[in-house]
Amino acid sequence: MAGVKLFGCWYSPFSRRVEMALKLKGVEYEYIEEDLSNKSPLLLKYNPIYKKVPVLLHNDKPIAESSVIIEYIDETWEGPSILPKDPYERAMARFWVKFIDEKCAVAMWKACSSSGEEGEKAKEEAAQLLKFLEEELKDKKFFGGDNIGLVDISANFIGYWFGIVQELKGLELLTKEKYPNFCEWVDEYINNNFVKENLPLKDKMIEIFKALA
Known part of the structure; x- marks a missing residue:
């Protein structure tokens, strides 16, 4: 240690x-x-x-x-692989992480923090970007297949943090009607025993978001 x-x-x-x-x-x-x-x-x-x-x-x-x-x-370190072993799949995992960090997370945070015309534009952009993730999760339990991998861990902001902010703000951006595959992934992800043990408590997150606001 x-x-x-x-x-x-x-x-x-x-x-x-x-x-x-x-x-x-x-x-x-x-x-x-x-x-x-x-x-x-x-x-x-x-x-x-x-x-x-x-x-x-x-x-x-x-x-x-x-x-x-x-x-x-x-x-x-040895242990379960976080990135895929196959070179192409590793490259694609890196691609989706970059997409999530530089495109999705930015647009979704802006959709939460902006208002008026700017806010509406940000919501539209976020909605379009989420469609790519929705398609990527078609017929998959996790982004990494049957097991949690790099992309799943990297999408935790959208899967957990954004859900809390969306609830506080009264937004309806990420819904089961619009994104059934992605919302199914969210349910699988946040209810996974390992993930659940390593997420901050919702009540504490609500407190910090209110304080930051």
Whole structure:
């Protein structure tokens, strides 16, 4: 445990991604909670470029950015594979993670935080992007097939965090009528025993979202 430390924040979906990856692999680690409004000197030292969580410290060597960290974890420790073994499937998993992070999550967060014409435009964009994920999940239990993998872990913001925000905001963007495949994945994902144990409590998330708002 002394050789593995994780700087994170309990309500960050990106931190939770990395914690899930470590636990899937059975890696013991020391968790260091960061106050994002008053970042520690160590966090700024280990991630001077982005200055954000998560940061994994392994044998005093820092790795930043959640998707990069997860790939490092998958390649470093034995245990269940997080990324597919097949080169093409690995490439596609990376593609969907990039799509989720750079397109979907951005548009969905904007749809929640914007109003008026800008908000409507963001909702339309998010709705179009969700259609791609809906199609990708056709005839699948998880993005990784029968088992939770990289894309599932990376989609946790949409699967859990966004659902809470949508409920608080009274939005009807992600619904079973519009996205039956995706909503079925959400149910499978958040009710999976392993995932359930590693998600922040809903009541606490509601408190933090209200405080941030």
